[in-house]
Amino acid sequence: MxxxxxxxxxxxxxxxxxxxxxxxxxxxxxxxxxxxxxxxxxxxxxxxxxxxxxxxxxxxxxxxxxxxxxxxxxxxxxxxxxxxxxxxxxxxxxxxxxxxxxxxxxxxxxxxxxxxxxxxxxxxxxxxxxxxxxxxxxxxxxxxxxxxxxxxxxxxxxxxxxxxxxxxxxDRSLDRYHEPHPRLCGDCDLCLRACPTGAFPAPGVVDARLCLSFQTVENHESIPVALRAALAGRAFGCDACQEVCPYNHAGLPPGDPRQTARPIGLMSATEIATLGRDDFARLAAGTPMARAGYHGLRRNAALALGSDGRPGARAALVQLSRDTSPLVSEAAQWALGHGR
Ligand code: B12
Ligand code: SF4
Ligand code: SF4
Known part of the structure; x- marks a missing residue:
């Protein structure tokens, strides 16, 4: 041995x-x-x-x-x-x-x-x-x-x-190991209450079908109508359950310098909704957003805009409602008719 x-x-x-x-x-x-x-x-x-x-x-x-x-x-x-x-x-x-x-x-x-x-x-x-x-x-x-x-x-x-x-x-043993970390949530349930779609059937358990992260990143088809209103302000992934966690307080050490946000990561829904195909390809390359694809990301942005009722959103949505991608045009038409 x-x-x-x-x-x-x-x-x-x-x-x-x-x-x-x-x-x-x-x-x-x-x-x-x-x-x-x-x-x-x-x-x-x-x-x-x-x-x-x-x-x-x-x-x-x-x-x-x-x-x-x-x-x-x-x-x-x-x-x-x-x-x-x-x-x-x-x-x-x-x-x-x-x-x-x-x-x-x-x-x-x-x-x-x-x-x-x-x-x-x-x-x-x-x-x-x-x-x-x-x-x-x-x-x-x-x-x-x-x-x-x-x-x-x-x-x-x-x-x-x-x-x-x-x-x-x-396949090698070490001379010592760390102890498993104790769970420190206590009585807190802020994250469970913050989820906009009720994606937690029990504490610690996520129903991926209801999770906006799954819907905006992994679902390449149409997003279920019942979940669309919850997309306000979210076009790729979701941080709602993490934003409220007391352990994610201000004053945490900075992130890894090589993981710093790129310009596309800081765009608003309107900017993403109106991105050209070449700009998307250039800006999303090497980021997780490439996974959603050009049409997927604009589908998400259309729904995020509609649900947010953001000023100036209407012009972007009208443009997207005529898009050649049925995924995008359907989302924009829905947002124009059902958004806030
Ligand atoms: C499938 C998956 C998803 C699915 C399902 C999420 C899920 N929670 O299972 C979807 C697409 C929804 C998803 C979303 C996200 N994901 Co994801 N996902 C994964 C993946 C590929 C597998 C997770 C898995 O095995 N799920 C199956 C379940 C059964 O496994 P589990 O959650 O580990 O199960 C444990 C708990 O259920 C726990 N448990 C059971 N009962 C109870 C009871 C209590 C009270 C508690 C506390 C725990 C508990 O015990 C189980 C066994 O250990 C991992 C990568 C990997 N290979 O592990 C990344 C991973 C978990 N994802 C990650 C991230 C960042 C996210 C998002 C935050 C992205 C975003 N911002 O949009 C969201 C967060 C959603 C959420 N609240 O979990 C990171 C998490 C990093 C971290 N700090 O934990 C990972 C590890 C990817 C990575 N390599 O960094 N994800
Ligand atoms: S990532 Fe968003 S939708 Fe998914 S479980 Fe957390 S709060 Fe709910
Ligand atoms: S918000 Fe943070 S501390 Fe509170 S229950 Fe959720 S994970 Fe635990």
């Missing part, structure tokens, strides 16, 4: 690769019950990938033979001081305003893997950011980065919940 690696050495290597939050946990299988219940209840029915490779998602040993350790990694993004002075509030969720976090984690995990191979050239690993098979929040909690809050996201005492996650599974 290979000797255990030094936890301090692994943590220092991860920090040297510019991961701000780092924790380590033994790679014991996760309790399958919450995830299986979530799938069976249909809460993830629009997310096909979540229904695949379920056994691997719950057990790191099914992904890396002989898995011993999970390294949980976090990169903070900006808590949003850049909104100050904007003529209209940005309508893009904070995590999506800057460089695509998948790319940031991927680059840094590549460097970390390289460092770990220098410590032990025969080590095997599996790295996951978002779309891979790992339940990143459960590992972050186990590795002591923070706790899963009632809004279903990991909250750190130091960084609030404004950070993204990745995990790396390795």
């Amino acid at each position: 290979s000797p255990a690696l030094s936890a301090d050495g692994v943590i220092a290597a991860a920090r040297a690769c510019r991961f701000t939050l780092v924790g380590v946990a033994p790679a014991a299988p996760l309790d399958p019950a919450p995830f299986l219940h979530w799938l069976e209840a249909g809460y993830g029915s629009g997310l096909a990938a979540m229904h695949r490779r379920v056994a691997q998602r719950l057990d790191p040993g099914a992904v890396v033979p002989g898995a011993r350790t999970v390294i949980a990694l976090g990169i903070p993004y900006s808590a949003g001081k850049e909104t100050a002075g904007q003529p209209e509030r940005p309508v893009i969720a904070r995590y999506a305003r800057g460089r695509d976090y998948h790319l940031a984690h991927r680059d840094r995990m590549r460097a970390l893997r390289h460092s770990l191979l220098e410590m032990d050239p025969t080590l095997n690993s599996y790295a996951c950011v978002d779309a891979g098979v790992a339940m990143e929040k459960a590992w972050a909690e186990r590795a002591g980065l923070g706790w899963i809050g009632k809004h279903g996201l990991v909250v750190s005492r130091e960084h609030g919940s404004w950070f993204t996650l990745s995990v790396m599974v390795i």
Whole structure:
């Protein structure tokens, strides 16, 4: 059996690769019950990938033979001081305003893997950011980065919940591990009450079908009429449950400098609704917004404008109602007829 690696050495290597939050946990299988219940209840029915490779998602040993350790990694993004002075509030969720976090984690995990191979050239690993098979929040909690809050996201005492996650599974033990983080929500239920669509069937559990993040990012068809009014002020992702959290108070440390907001991330709904195709391609490249696509983002902006009743919105909506994309024109027509 290979000797255990030094936890301090692994943590220092991860920090040297510019991961701000780092924790380590033994790679014991996760309790399958919450995830299986979530799938069976249909809460993830629009997310096909979540229904695949379920056994691997719950057990790191099914992904890396002989898995011993999970390294949980976090990169903070900006808590949003850049909104100050904007003529209209940005309508893009904070995590999506800057460089695509998948790319940031991927680059840094590549460097970390390289460092770990220098410590032990025969080590095997599996790295996951978002779309891979790992339940990143459960590992972050186990590795002591923070706790899963009632809004279903990991909250750190130091960084609030404004950070993204990745995990790396390795087939080596460490000489010590972090303790799982205790849940510190207490009696608070501010996030549960702040959700504009009632997407929490229970504390800590999200029905993705009702979540505006799913609707504006992953749904490439028409957005259900019943959810449209809740899109006021939101054109990509949703931060409503995080904005109210007392742990996301002013005075958190700044986000990673490479995750700073780009110009498209600070645009208003009117600016996004009237973006030209070439400008969208240029400005959204390398940001999470590219995922929604040109038509998807303008569909969202049309609904956000209509629901917000913003001055000047009507002219933009009339223009969009004649758009060649049925997705966009239908949304704009609805907004003209049903908006505030
Ligand atoms: C599917 C998914 C979604 C779906 C479903 C959301 C969800 N909560 O499951 C949709 C598209 C809606 C979504 C939205 C968002 N997402 Co998302 N999403 C994921 C993904 C790919 C998988 C999550 C998953 O496994 N869900 C299934 C459920 C069952 O798993 P779970 O929530 O971990 O289950 C635990 C809880 O239910 C908990 N639990 C059970 N009972 C109880 C009871 C109590 C009281 C509590 C407290 C907990 C609790 O235990 C379970 C097991 O540990 C992860 C990346 C990854 N690979 O992990 C990113 C991820 C969770 N998303 C992320 C982000 C940033 C978001 C958004 C904030 C984006 C935005 N601003 O618009 C929103 C937030 C919505 C919300 N309130 O959760 C980040 C979260 C970072 C963080 N600090 O926690 C992740 C980790 C991506 C990343 N790599 O950084 N997301
Ligand atoms: S992201 Fe928005 S819609 Fe989704 S659970 Fe949080 S508040 Fe509700
Ligand atoms: S708002 Fe309150 S209940 Fe929700 S995650 Fe923050 S502390 Fe927990």
